Amino acid sequence: MIDFLLKWDTQLFLFLNGLHSPFWDPVMVFASGRLTWLPLYLLLIYFISRKHGWKTLWWLLAIVLVIVATDQISVGLFKNVFQRLRPCHTPELQGLIHLVKGCGGQYGFVSSHAANSFGVAVFLSLLFSNRWATYGLLFWAAFVSYSRIYLGVHFPGDVLCGAILGAGIGISLWLPANYFINRKKRV
Numbered sequence: 001m002i003d004f005l006l007k008w009d010t011q012l013f014l015f016l017n018g019l020h021s022p023f024w025d026p027v028m029v030f031a032s033g034r035l036t037w038l039p040l041y042l043l044l045i046y047f048i049s050r051k052h053g054w055k056t057l058w059w060l061l062a063i064v065l066v067i068v069a070t071d072q073i074s075v076g077l078f079k080n081v082f083q084r085l086r087p088c089h090t091p092e093l094q095g096l097i098h099l100v101k102g103c104g105g106q107y108g109f110v111s112s113h114a115a116n117s118f119g120v121a122v123f124l125s126l127l128f129s130n131r132w133a134t135y136g137l138l139f140w141a142a143f144v145s146y147s148r149i150y151l152g153v154h155f156p157g158d159v160l161c162g163a164i165l166g167a168g169i170g171i172s173l174w175l176p177a178n179y180f181i182n183r184k185k186r187v
Contacts, residue, residue, distance in 0.1 A: 009157040013087055013097075016149045016156065020098040024150065029101050031147035032113060040140070044124060051128075055181055062177035063123060069173065070119040070166045074112040078165070084109035088152050099152040111154045114162030115169070117141035122170030126178070141166075 030036050049056040086108035088099050121141035125134040145163055148154040154162075 005157070009155045010087075010093070013149060013155045014093075016146075017087070017097050017152050020100070020150065025100050028147040028150040031144055032151060037140075037144075048127065058181045059127060059177070062173060062181070063120060065177075066119045066123050066170055066173050067116055070115040070169050071112055073169065074110050074115040074162060074165060078110045078161075079105070079107040079112075082109045083107050084155075084158070086153050086158075087155055097152045098150075101151065102153075104153050108154045108158045109161065110165055111145065111148050111158045111162035113148050114141070114145040114154075114159045115166035117144045118163040118166030119170040119173075120166075122167045123174050123177075126171070126174045 045056070045060065048059050052059055084107060086103060086106065087093050087097055088103035089106055089108075118138075118141045121137035125137050128134070141163070145159045148159055149156055
């Protein structure tokens with residue numbers, strides 16, 4: 001069963017990675033960039049502050065905890081444990097993949113980009129509790145995650161499992177954060 005899933009994952013990767021073009025190459029590099037989304041983050045902070053006032057600092061701390069948790073868990077409990085090679089480091093795939101820019105670390109399961117972006121997207125969706133914000137945030141997380149397949153650095157399974165991990169962490173940290181930040185003083 002595992003062999004079947006790995007083979008299917010590789011075939012899907014080759015298909016999706018093969019959908020490259022000169023137009024999309026720089027777009028996907030941009031989508032995966034660390035500072036690319038800084039204007040979006042600043043806009044989100046603005047909306048959080050408008051809705052939550054002084055509690056914004058607590059919400060930002062909670063978001064930082066989501067990012068730290070998704071990042072550390074995706075590396076420490078997944079990449080370092082499963083040690084699944086990235087497609088760009090897989091010998092059987094050399095010459096078959098479209099590698100746009102560098103390969104990154106040796107292991108790719110699970111995608112930290114997917115875990116981080118879905119963790120933040122789900123957490124913020126719960127915070128904003130707005131259908132359109134949820135759609136936009138999930139689209140953003142999916143776009144960032146897909147860029148990792150396009151760039152040749154993650155298999156679809158890496159991205160899917162990273163997204164599930166991130167969403168789970170986002171929900172898990174939302175519950176205590178919401179309780180502690182919004183609790184009322186008892187008399």
